Amino acid sequence: MKRNSLYSLLFIILLPHTSSYAFMSGVSPDKDGGAELSIIKGIILQGPPNISVNAGYGVLKNITDEDITLIRLTSPVFDGVQLHDMEYSDDGKAKMVHITKPLIPAGGELKLAPGDKHLMLINRRRDLKVGEIIKIMVESNKERRYMLELKVIDPRQEKSHKSDSEHHHMHSH
Ligand SMILES: [Cu+2]
Numbered sequence: 001m002k003r004n005s006l007y008s009l010l011f012i013i014l015l016p017h018t019s020s021y022a023f024m025s026g027v028s029p030d031k032d033g034g035a036e037l038s039i040i041k042g043i044i045l046q047g048p049p050n051i052s053v054n055a056g057y058g059v060l061k062n063i064t065d066e067d068i069t070l071i072r073l074t075s076p077v078f079d080g081v082q083l084h085d086m087e088y089s090d091d092g093k094a095k096m097v098h099i100t101k102p103l104i105p106a107g108g109e110l111k112l113a114p115g116d117k118h119l120m121l122i123n124r125r126r127d128l129k130v131g132e133i134i135k136i137m138v139e140s141n142k143e144r145r146y147m148l149e150l151k152v153i154d155p156r157q158e159k160s161h162k163s164d165s166e167h168h169h170m171h172s173h
Contacts, residue, residue, distance in 0.1 A: 033144035036064045037104060042150035044121065046128055054078075054128070056119030056136070056150050057112045062104040069103045072139040079123035081136055086115060096120070101141070119150075128152045 042058035062068045073081035083102040087095045099117070104110045112118050119136070128134065129152060136148040 027145050031143055031145055033140065033146040036144070037062050037068050037146040039148040039150060042148060044128065044134055044150045044152045045155045046130055046152055052124045054121040054124060056121055057114065058150060060104050060110040060112065062106060062108055065106050067103055067106050069101050069141045070138045071101055071141050073136060075121065075134060075136045077125055077134050078121040079125065082120045082122065083117065084120045085117045130154045
């Protein structure tokens with residue numbers, strides 16, 4: 001008896017970690033796109049506490065033989081999630097452009113990087129801890145849902161992301 005309750009306790013503790021799709025439990029299986037679309041090296045820059053917007057980068061990878069067009073991006077940690085591109089004018093000024101229906105080509109990738117396309121995470125609802133995983137749910141025009149996982153990093157500790165502070169200054173949300 002004692003052993004049984006110990007096992008069930010273990011089960012409860014382990015359950016949230018056993019499947020990365022636990023979050024998608026309310027999604028019917030035919031709408032859960034699983035690993036068809038994923039983000040490789042997904043990161044979110046922690047950024048200054050007084051700025052409620054964060055940028056996310058990584059490589060969106062589509063392993064299916066059909067294009068995936070995203071029509072909705074959400075996260076439990078942010079009021080809004082958008083995919084932005086950068087537009088540079090002749091005088092060197094940068095402007096961010098909202099891509100409402102980003103497309104990840106069949107068997108291909110969409111690269112998100114500083115100074116280029118990126119995820120714009122708007123109105124952070126709580127503080128982010130360095131190292132934690134933030135979930136972003138995306139939905140395709142074919143009603144398939146995918147969960148992306150991005151790790152929070154401190155850009156000051158990553159020398160390879162020098163341009164990020166510039167990005168924050170340019171931000172106009
Ligand atoms: Cu942006």
